[in-house]
Amino acid sequence: MRHFTRLADLGPAGMQQVFDKALASKKQAPGAGLSGKLLGMVFFNPSLRTRASFEAAMLRSGGHAIVLEVGGGVWKLEDRKGAVMNSDRPEHIREAIPVLGRYVDALAVRTFAALADDDADAADPVINAFRELAGVPVISMESAREHPCQGLADLLTIRENFGTTRALPVTLVWAPHIKPLPKAVPHSFLLTAAAAGCELRIAHPPGFDLHPEVLAEARQYAAQSGGSVSVTHDPKAALASSRVVYAKSWGPASNSAPAGEAATRITAHSDWLVNGKTLAAAAQNAIFLHCLPVRRNVEVADEVLDGPHSRVIDEAENRLHVQRVLLHDLLNQKKEIRRVHIA
Amino acid sequence: MRHFTRLADLGPAGMQQVFDKALASKKQAPGAGLSGKLLGMVFFNPSLRTRASFEAAMLRSGGHAIVLEVGGGVWKLEDRKGAVMNSDRPEHIREAIPVLGRYVDALAVRTFAALADDDADAADPVINAFRELAGVPVISMESAREHPCQGLADLLTIRENFGTTRALPVTLVWAPHIKPLPKAVPHSFLLTAAAAGCELRIAHPPGFDLHPEVLAEARQYAAQSGGSVSVTHDPKAALASSRVVYAKSWGPASNSAPAGEAATRITAHSDWLVNGKTLAAAAQNAIFLHCLPVRRNVEVADEVLDGPHSRVIDEAENRLHVQRVLLHDLLNQKKEIRRVHIA
Amino acid sequence: MRHFTRLADLGPAGMQQVFDKALASKKQAPGAGLSGKLLGMVFFNPSLRTRASFEAAMLRSGGHAIVLEVGGGVWKLEDRKGAVMNSDRPEHIREAIPVLGRYVDALAVRTFAALADDDADAADPVINAFRELAGVPVISMESAREHPCQGLADLLTIRENFGTTRALPVTLVWAPHIKPLPKAVPHSFLLTAAAAGCELRIAHPPGFDLHPEVLAEARQYAAQSGGSVSVTHDPKAALASSRVVYAKSWGPASNSAPAGEAATRITAHSDWLVNGKTLAAAAQNAIFLHCLPVRRNVEVADEVLDGPHSRVIDEAENRLHVQRVLLHDLLNQKKEIRRVHIA
Secondary structure, eight states, X not given: OXXXXXGGGTHHHHHHHHHHHHHHHTTSOOTTTTTTOEEEEEESSOOSHHHHHHHHHHHHTTOEEEEEEBTTTBOOEEOOTTOOOOSSOOEEHHHHHHHHHHHOSEXXXXXXXXXXXXXXXXXXXXHHHHHHHOSSOEEESOOSSOXXXXXXHHHXXXXXXXXXXTTOEEEXXXXXXXXXXXXXXXXXXXXXHHHTTOEEEEEOOTTOOOOHHHHHHHHHHHHHHTOEEEEESOHHHHHTTOSEEXXXXXXXXXXXXXXXXXXXXXXXXGGGOBOHHHHHTSOTTOEEEOOSOOOBTTTBOHHHHTSTTBOHHHHHHHHHHHHHHHHHHHHTSOGGGSXXXXX | OOOBSSGGGTHHHHHHHHHHHHHHHTTSOOTTTTTTOEEEEEESSOOSHHHHHHHHHHHHTTOEEEEEEBTTTBOOEEOOTXXXXXXXXXXEHHHHHHHHHHHOSEEEEEOOOOSSOHHHHHHOHHHHHHHXXXXXXEEESOOSSOOHHHHHHHHHHHHHHHSOOTTOEEEEEEOOOSSOOOSHHHHHHHHHHHHTTOEEEEEOOTTOOOOHHHHXXXXXXXXXXXXXXXXXXXXXXXXXXXXXXXXXXOXXXXXXXOTTOHHHHHHTTGGGOBOHHHHHTSOTTOEEEOOSOOOBTTTBOHHHHTXXXXXXXXXXXXXXXXXXXXXXXXXXXXXXXXXXXXX | OOOBSSGGGTHHHHHHHHHHHHHHHTTSOOTTTTTTOEEEEEESSOOSHHHHHHHHXXXXXXXXXXXXXXXXXXXXXXXXXXXOOOSSOXXXXXXXXXXXXXXXXXXXXXXXXXXXXXXXXXXXXXXXXXXXXXSSOXXXXXXXSOOHHHHHHHHHHHHHHHSOXXXXXXXXXXXXXXXXXXXXXXXXXXXXXXHTTOEEEXXXXXXXXXXXXXXHHHHHHHHHXXXXXXXXXXXXXXXXXXXXXXXXXXXXXXXXXXXXXXXXXXXXXXXXXXXXXXXXXXXXXOEEEOOSOOOBTTTBOHHHHTSTTBOHHHHHHHHHHHHHHHHHHHHTSOGGXXXXXXX
């Protein structure tokens, strides 16, 4: 694995190895496996868990991280090829990426979807430019198309709670919000749950389809893993006998909502608020997951987040554990697959 | 001591131990007593000394710190219980705090007073939520009610200059400003000076009373330590024979100033500017203290800050020394009093 | 060398030692020469390369850095002596600098030119206040007058490409921009190229003169090193047979442009865009340099930046290597030349 910015970089078998290693490393002292390693963390968007868990993963194992906030202390970055750069973005990623690659051993990147065009977002231009230009391994802290470390943490949490993920009925249920959100998290849950062999049901209002390429990729994984993927607009049907309720908001499909109507389209579905009734429609001992941050009483009611079914804090902790495994793998690759700048 | 967010967590005897340890550690190389320890630093408000001295305290002793600026690179955080989260704050502290507690060994928090209601500020809701939810030790970098590390640094500086603090006449004198400031620093000076047995005089204009609960707590400490606390509106009387002049601005008591008049109330007292005449009213060899930042020639005249009586830089340095002691104590507690997430 | 904020702190001989050490250290593992050392990095302005390369230089050699962004997480700082501080800047550098000096082993500072008056900028008041007040070594990350680490990285890159810098024809060619930029980078290239014995030609439009004091200093270095400095308004003449094309934009001389006309003066020269024709006017195997960030297709055309002559990424990498050498030298000085706060 040269880079990790999409589940396909691992594949279903590699994913299971990450789970096995993460479960083992949770029982051990961190060690110094990243000693002398330096991670450059580039944020185009805000973060709490991602920032803290990646930095903690490096520091816990003897490594270090440099945190760069684009448009904060760091110049705003242009990403359009061929741009005449007369805007408020004084530097191009075509310089910024290879320069940073000379200073660090790997680059972690967070770059959200632009939300204007689902196909443009699914092409994931910024993180793919990092893969092309960095000269060192690149790991995603969420990009336009996927949030793969989140997906791994989600499924690790499910495996910890149920011992296995195979044939487990799990439901991804859309939640209301005050504005359209990216689809990277639901995409990654879809991909990892399918690759883990879950019986995955997705429930969302009409017009909020996930990207067809990602759905197709998930169905391929499901075919390999013995899982399944179904989509419905009826949350009760999706939740029946489900062992996992995964709540998440995302914006309408870009080809289904006229520009400017996205926000209206979302607030029209405030009855999708995930509350005690939602949980009651699932299996009795179902667990509740959400990637966080969550808008309480807009997306999910207090009674769910503060109740006994919630595993959202364990889920967030698992970000740390899967990322430690991934960083160890990426930063201890054989030397020939990356440029060595300092020797 | 599980947490340190108020002087009461230490008490007068614990406070003296911190001074003894800090004076001893100033004469020694830092060592590696925090090796492998990770501090999460959460800032709801700006900082210079606090940020640099806490991070330096960790790094100097082999530990590390992760710095998170709420509303900067980190999501804005909601803190109201039961809120319907449809504002510009996408995450609630009820998730953020326990999640961060899973990644680090202790949390340091800065959260200023809201300044609308002194009683609400004295209840200190945000830092108390950290105590409740963190799962790891919490240390205050200033909260609505107290700035306890500042108070310790202040009294350590006094002890270094005079050998003892017992029965020493010290004056906390109010200073003008361009806007109402929180009362955490004067509260902490009040508490630590009383606990250290000083003969403390406080001088401020009418209507600028410190919080009655804090005054009562300070008088209890004074009764134990042989000190005293007096309050006057006459700075000359308060300064007479005083060995320490501690200048600080704070806003009017919330029950004494109609909303919107606080700023006017402050500028009406520009004659309280601390200058050479102020110092001349104190003992001849008095030292001058201020927590910093200080607005030169608004709060305190250049002649005082640049003159021979000032100890403000030594005072700021002592932040580092008391915090090193506190961090060592908090981070090397017996394991049973905190959850161990990574082991 | 107590501080390094201008080339004169090193002089031509010291500069060659830095090049020699940097070339040697590029071939070696970083080691732990900065173990236990703490650098405070104070940014009054944004950064990418500087931030990442300084922090990487510390971390690569076992040290650590604390990053402080003035006006970001850190209070805005006043720098005018005698100011009545009733503006939006609540802290004065006369407190901030010595306080930080108590927490760290050295301070790195970035403070851009104010651009209102070239003479005021050339006097470099902020970084000189750091030299005066820090109590620890100070290193420039770019100030109003010079960007000396950039200049060293530039000349190291030239030496690596040509084996020597002596008598090498190199051209600093002005480039268009959307707004006036500081002169620190061209000043430093001018000084280092002259000190390295280059045959330096500078080409800029009328009215864009570099500061006469810096030009005079460069001519003194050239006289010592066997180099030369010439200035012209004719880029073709300057480029003829040149082995290095160094492109950089800077604003008009403050005494030549009425206030408010600076931007107009710059856009009037958009025909100075550095493109393939510019390179064609130089020697056939000329290399292209730019300090970055660069506005593509405003300052420099894509064909140059993406073409075979460009060395801008190597040049940026060399920031790391020269800074490691300088930090080692500054942080391992004999103890007597700095105050020891923690011992």
